Each structure stands twice: as structure tokens, then as C-alpha cells.
Amino acid sequence: MTSKPFINSERLLTSISDYARIGATPGGGVTRLALSEEDQQVRKRFAADVAGAETTLRVDDIGNMVAIRSGREALSPIQIGSHLDSVRNGGRFDGALGVLGGLEVLRALADAGHVTRHPIELINWTNEEGVRYEPxxxxxxxxxxxxxxxxxxxxxxxxxxxxxxALDAIGYRGDLAYRPEPGAAYLELHIEQGPVLDEADVAVGVVEGILGITWLDVVVEGQADHAGPSPMSTRRDALAAAAEIVSMVEGLAVEAGPPVVGTVGRLSPDPDLINVVPGRVEMSVDLRHQTSAQLNDLVAEFQSRLDAIATRRKVTVTVDRFWTSEATRFDAGIVGAIAASADVCSPGALRLWSGAGHDAKYAADGGPAGMIFVRSRGGLSHCEEEMSEDDDIAAGVATLLETVLRLDTALSSND
Ligand SMILES: [Zn+2]
Incomplete structure (x- = not known):
């Protein structure tokens, strides 16, 4: 008889600190840009580790690494994925937590001699971060x-x-035939990278979906003029108008309430001189909401408030909505399985939305997917200070294992 699998948190935490040595930075973070020497090293380590966990490793033509543990029935796989690449001077948990959490799940299954009905695939996706190669x-x-x-x-x-x-240089160009295909379920464990769980004092989050994102370029045109002789009453100051727009974007998001966010991250006045009223400003706007319809409504409201500012200030504004990433709502069955698992492994888990993109977004386009978040101390990420507590990590990985076991039992035999 086999026993119920359970995670070994000491082994898990050791893996996380071992992997953090690869590309380690002085401040306790990591730099493992995609397809770099450090990426090659971490891939070798991953290949060795999964080989010891009763899996067969396949690498596809983009360098995606898929460790496959056979199931006892001819079913589509349950997939666990994330990434081992990082940003420059990034943290040790972003991405690595999901891959090493998946490794611990495989090891726990092996320890218990537990053969699942579905095959289990653990995926290390190539270039999640898009730092060295965009997007x-x-x-x-x-x-x-x-x-x-x-x-x-x-x-x-x-x-x-x-x-x-670069892929050839690190020796990880595999075969197109080994591309991972949509499975019975895709699960991704990730640090939250935001403050919601920390502020609520909760270890684990059940992710409802990934916010839709839209980017707009806004150009404000007024009239450049001498800062001395031109009276305030006759000015058409493009930067003063832009300042109102910045506040308007902030107010729009605050009024809409969480999880809506709005940001002006880039702003350049022209001319950029101390004694000239700026005649032109180029600025960016980033808006995020839960559904495409809500995001469109938010953009429409933004546009109408923008028009009001332009009219009052006698400036012209042009808006180019040049990029949109559609919102993703995760599969209700997967989210439910994660929530039920969290109830067992980390009672009090919170439901929340992801403001950042993840590989699970594309996986959700292909099949049922869901994500588990682990609390990030202070919400910090993409920096060396990125931190998640040992107990929170263990709770997140235990939730991942429990979810795999539940889905393995629950998912119908013909999917
Ligand atoms: Zn990540």
C-alpha cells in the first residue's frame, strides 16, 4: 500500500536556497537572464533534479523544459509550470518558487509511491521575464x-x-514535437508580487484571474511661450494639463476600487526648459481591469474626463491605445479545486486577482488553468529584497500538491 503524499518542507527550502546560488547577487537576489550562462547552469541543475524524481525530460524547440511523470491511465497531463529565469538583480522566489514547488510535488509523489491517474508534467518555461529578449x-x-x-x-x-x-549556445534547443500541449489542467504557484496578502496577514491566495492591461500613448499640445511675459490667464500650458491628467488617472482608478489600477509612468515635456511654458507633453497611461468590457468602459471614462480637461485648458489631446492584453478569468473548476485545497492546507486563504502577467495566462488560453499565490513580504518583487517566509512557502506548495491530488481524482476520464 502507498501512503498519502506530503511535502518535505526542509527539502523544498533547501532547493530554493540552492537554486538561489546560481546567478546570486551580493544583495541576496539573483540575475539569471534568459539563455545566459546562469540560465544554462540552472537548467542543468533542474535536469539533474527531475531525473531523480521519476520523470522523463523533454526540451522543445524554444527551450521549454518539460519533465513528465507517467500516470496509470491514458489521460491528458496535469501540468505545473513557472520559470527559472529572472530579471536583473531580481529576487530568488519569482518563478523559481513555482518550478521548485512543482519539483517538490513530484518528489513527494515518488516518496509515497503514489502513481497518479494523469501524467504530471513539470514545465520550466523559457524567457518568462522578457528582459533580455522582449516580449x-x-x-x-x-x-x-x-x-x-x-x-x-x-x-x-x-x-x-x-x-x-543564444538558445543553441546554451545547448537547449530541443524538438518542436516536444512542445507542451494543453493538458487536463495547468497550475502555477507564484509569489504574489503585491501587498494584498501581506496586508490581510494571509499566507496563501487563490487567484481568480489576471487583469486585462491596456497601454495608451497620450500627446497633449498647447502653446510654448516665454515664462515671463505670458500671463497665467492666456496660457495653454501642456504640462499643467498633463499634471491634471496624472491626477485624473489616479482618481479614476481609486474611484473604481480594487483591483483596478491606473498609472502614468512616462511623461516628457517639450521644450524641457526652466523658463519656457511647455507646449507639448508625451505621456503614457497603463490601465488594468477584470474584464475586457470593464476595461473598455474604464478607457471610455478616461477619454471623457480627458476631453473635459482639454476643453477647459484649451489644449488638444490625442490618444493612441496601442496595446491591450485581454483579461483572463481562470477556470471555475480549477479555482474551486485550489480553494478547497487551500481550506485544508492554509485555512483563511484569500481570493484575489493578479495585476501582473504570468505564463498561466497563455496556458489558460489553451485549457483550464489556475494559480496559487504565496504572500510577498511588503509586496516587494523584481528586487533583491523580494521575500516570502518559509511557512508561507510550505503552505503554498502543500496547497499545490493537494490541488494536484484532488484534480487527479476529480477530472473526468475523457479529458
Ligand atoms: Zn514570475
Whole structure:
């Protein structure tokens, strides 16, 4: 008889600190840019670890690594995925937690001699961060048909090195035939990277979905003029109008309430001189909401408030909504299984939305998917100070294992 699998938190935490040595930075973080020497090292370590956990490793043509543990029935796999690449001077948990949590799940199954009905696939997606090669979530995007493989191969980094050449250089170009395909379920464990769980004093979050994101370029045109002789009453100051727009965007998001966010991150006045009234300002606006319809309504409200500011200040504004990432609501069955598992492993878990993109977004385009969040201390991420407590990590990984076991039992035999 086999026993019920359970995670070994000491082994899990040791893995996390071992992997954090690869590309370690002086401040306790990591730099493991996609397809770098550090990425190669961490991939070798991952390959060795999954080999010891009763799996077969396959690498696809984008370098996505898939460790497969056989199931006892001919079913689509239950997948666990995340990424081992990082930003420059990033934290040790972003991405690595999900992959190493998945590794611990495989090890726990092996320890218990537990063979699942479904095969289990553990995926290390290539280039989630999109720092060296833009855009982000490239490996999962390629796997789910968002990016064409030829286009991916031709992407270049700052030094002009092609993605395809860098992939060959680290020896991780595999076979197109090994692309992961949509499975019975896709699960991703990740640090929250925001303060919601920390503020609520809760270890684990059940993620409802990923917010839709839209980016707009706004150009404000007034009239440049001498800062001395031009009286306040006749000015058409583009920067003063832009300042109102910044506050308007903030107010719009605050009024809409969580999880809506709105940000002006880039703003450049022209001319940029001490004694000239700015005649022109270029600025960016980033708006995020739960559904495409709500996001569109938010943009419409933004536009109408913008028009009011322009009319009152006698400036002209042009808006270019140049990029939108549609919102993703995770599969209700998967979210329910995660919530039920969290009730057992980490009672009091909170439901929340992700403001950041993850590989689970593309996976959700292909099949049922869901995410588990672990509390980030102070909400900090993409920095060396990124921190999650040992107990929270253990609770998140236990929830992941419990979810796998529940779905393995619950999912119908013909999916
Ligand atoms: Zn990540």
C-alpha cells in the first residue's frame, strides 16, 4: 500500500536556497537572464533534479523544459509550470518558487509511491521575464500559438545576439514535437508580487484571474511661450494639463476600487526648459481591469474626463491605445479545486486577482488553468529584497500538491 503524499518542507527550502546560488547577487537576489550562462547552469541543475524524481525530460524547440511523470491511465497531463529565469538583480522566489514547488510535488509523489491517474508534467518555461529578449512570457506564448517560432528565433538582445543563436549556445534547443500541449489542467504557484496578502496577514491566495492591461500613448499640445511675459490667464500650458491628467488617472482608478489600477509612468515635456511654458507633453497611461468590457468602459471614462480637461485648458489631446492584453478569468473548476485545497492546507486563504502577467495566462488560453499565490513580504518583487517566509512557502506548495491530488481524482476520464 502507498501512503498519502506530503511535502518535505526542509527539502523544498533547501532547493530554493540552492537554486538561489546560481546567478546570486551580493544583495541576496539573483540575475539569471534568459539563455545566459546562469540560465544554462540552472537548467542543468533542474535536469539533474527531475531525473531523480521519476520523470522523463523533454526540451522543445524554444527551450521549454518539460519533465513528465507517467500516470496509470491514458489521460491528458496535469501540468505545473513557472520559470527559472529572472530579471536583473531580481529576487530568488519569482518563478523559481513555482518550478521548485512543482519539483517538490513530484518528489513527494515518488516518496509515497503514489502513481497518479494523469501524467504530471513539470514545465520550466523559457524567457518568462522578457528582459533580455522582449516580449515577456515568450516560451509559453510560443507553445500556445501566440508567437510564431521563426519570429521568436529572430528576436535580438541589446548586443544583437539572436534568440535562436543564444538558445543553441546554451545547448537547449530541443524538438518542436516536444512542445507542451494543453493538458487536463495547468497550475502555477507564484509569489504574489503585491501587498494584498501581506496586508490581510494571509499566507496563501487563490487567484481568480489576471487583469486585462491596456497601454495608451497620450500627446497633449498647447502653446510654448516665454515664462515671463505670458500671463497665467492666456496660457495653454501642456504640462499643467498633463499634471491634471496624472491626477485624473489616479482618481479614476481609486474611484473604481480594487483591483483596478491606473498609472502614468512616462511623461516628457517639450521644450524641457526652466523658463519656457511647455507646449507639448508625451505621456503614457497603463490601465488594468477584470474584464475586457470593464476595461473598455474604464478607457471610455478616461477619454471623457480627458476631453473635459482639454476643453477647459484649451489644449488638444490625442490618444493612441496601442496595446491591450485581454483579461483572463481562470477556470471555475480549477479555482474551486485550489480553494478547497487551500481550506485544508492554509485555512483563511484569500481570493484575489493578479495585476501582473504570468505564463498561466497563455496556458489558460489553451485549457483550464489556475494559480496559487504565496504572500510577498511588503509586496516587494523584481528586487533583491523580494521575500516570502518559509511557512508561507510550505503552505503554498502543500496547497499545490493537494490541488494536484484532488484534480487527479476529480477530472473526468475523457479529458
Ligand atoms: Zn514570475
Amino acid at each position: 515577456a512570457m515568450m516560451g509559453s506564448g510560443a507553445a500556445y500559438g501566440v508567437f510564431e517560432r521563426g519570429w521568436v528565433g529572430e528576436r535580438t538582445d541589446r548586443d544583437g545576439i539572436r534568440f535562436g543563436d
